[in-house]
Amino acid sequence: MEKLETLIQELYQEGTREKNMEVLSQIRKLAKEEKQFIIPVGDANGEKVYRRLSLDDGQDVFVAFTTQAQVDLGQATETLNQSVMDVLHMVHDTQGVSGVVLNPWKDSYFLPKVLIEMILDNKNLESEIKVVKGDITTFDGDCIVNAANESLLGGGGVDGAIHRAAGPMLLEECKLLNGCQTGQAKITKGYDLKAKYVIHTVGPVYSGKHEDEHMLRDCYWNSLTLARKYDIHTIAFPAISCGIYGYPVEKAVPLVLKTIADWLDANSDYTMKISLYCFDDETTKEYQKYTSYQGE
Template sequence: MSKILIEKGDITKLACDCIVNAANKTLLGGGGVDGAIHRAAGPQLLDECKTLNGCRTGEAKITKGYNLKAKHVIHTVGPIYSGAENDREMLASCYEKSLELAKKHNIKSIAFPAISTGIYGYPKEEAAKIALETIYKWIDSSNYEIDIILMCFDSETQNIYEKYIKKENN
C-alpha cells in the first residue's frame, strides 16, 4: 500500500529513490529548491540537463541524482501563479507526470517540494489541496505502490499539508 508522509527539512539531504525538482523551463538551475538541488547534485546534473532541451510547464523529465543521496531527480515545471483555471491543471499535471515517470522507472520512494509556492507565487493552501487531491487520485488509479514524501521547507507549509492529508493515511 502506498504511503504519504509529511516531513520538514532539506529535500537535497533526503535518502530516497527520487526527489522532485521544482524547476524552471530551461532545467539549467535557478533559485530556491532548483538552485539547491543543482548545487547539491554537482555539475554533472547541469551537464545532463543541458541534453534534455528544457521542459514545458506541467511536464516532467528525469535525470540521475549524482552527488545527492537520491538516485534520481525528476524535474517538473510548475505554473507561475496568475489565478487562471489552467494554473490548477498545470500544477496537478506536475504531480501526475512526476508520479508516472516514477512508476515507469520503478521508483519506490519519491519526495516532492511544494511546487510553485516559492517565487512562482502559488498560494500554499490552494497548492497543498491540489497536490494531495492529485496524489490520492493517482494512487487510487495507478495500481502502483510508492512512498510519497511531501517535503516542507518551513513549518507553515508543513502545517498546511497536515491540515489536508487524509487521516486514514496515518
C-alpha cells in the same frame, strides 16, 4: 471493534508505519464486514445532524466512536449507529471537513480524506504519504523531484539547492534535455545526491486563472507516472510553485493531495511512498491540516 482499539493503542506506543497500515487494514476489514461506528448527533431545525469537532487549526472533522465506553468518556450526547462504510462515504463526500476522528477523548485516531479514499477505492495501503519539514536534498530514497524552470539549467530556491547538492554533472545532463514545458517532467541521474534519480518538473507561475490548477496537477501526475516507468517506489516532492512562483499554499495543498490520491487510485497495483517536503512552518501546517491529527 476491540481489535481496532488495540491496534490504535499499539500505534501510540510504537509509532511505526507498519502499525498504521494495520490500523487502516482493520478499518477496511470492518467496512467490508458491515460493522458499525457510533456517531454523535445533534438537532438542527428538527433534523438530526452529525456533530463535528473543530480542531485548533480551524479544520472541521466528523467524530465516530468504536464502542459505547468510548462515548461515555465525554459529555453525554445523542448517538446513532451507522455502518463503517457509510461513515467513510459520508466523510469523503462532505465539503468543508478534512476527515473523521475516531475516539476523540482517549487514544484518538485521525483518518484524513486522502486515506479514506484509499480505503474506499481498495488502493494499495502499502503506499504512503507523509509530510516532512526539512531539506529535500537530504532525502534518502529513489528519487527527488526538482521544481525547475523551463530551461532546466538551474535557478534559485529548491532548484539551485538541488543542483548544488548534486554537483556539476547534473547541469551537464540537463543541457541535453532541451528544456521542459510547464506541467511536464523529465528525469536525470541524481549524481552526488543520496537519491538515484531527479525528476525535473516545471510548475506554473501563479496567475489566479483556472489553468494554474491543471498545470500544477500535471506536475505531480506526470512526475509520478515517469517515476513508475523507472521503477521508482520512494519519491520526495517539494511544494511546487509555492515559493517565488507565488502559488498560494492554501490553494495548492488540497489540490496536490487530491492529485496524489487520484494517481494512487489509478495505479493501485503499484506501491509508491511519497514524502512531501516543506520549507517553512506555514506549508508544513497546511499539509498537516489534511494529513495528521494530534489527539490529547
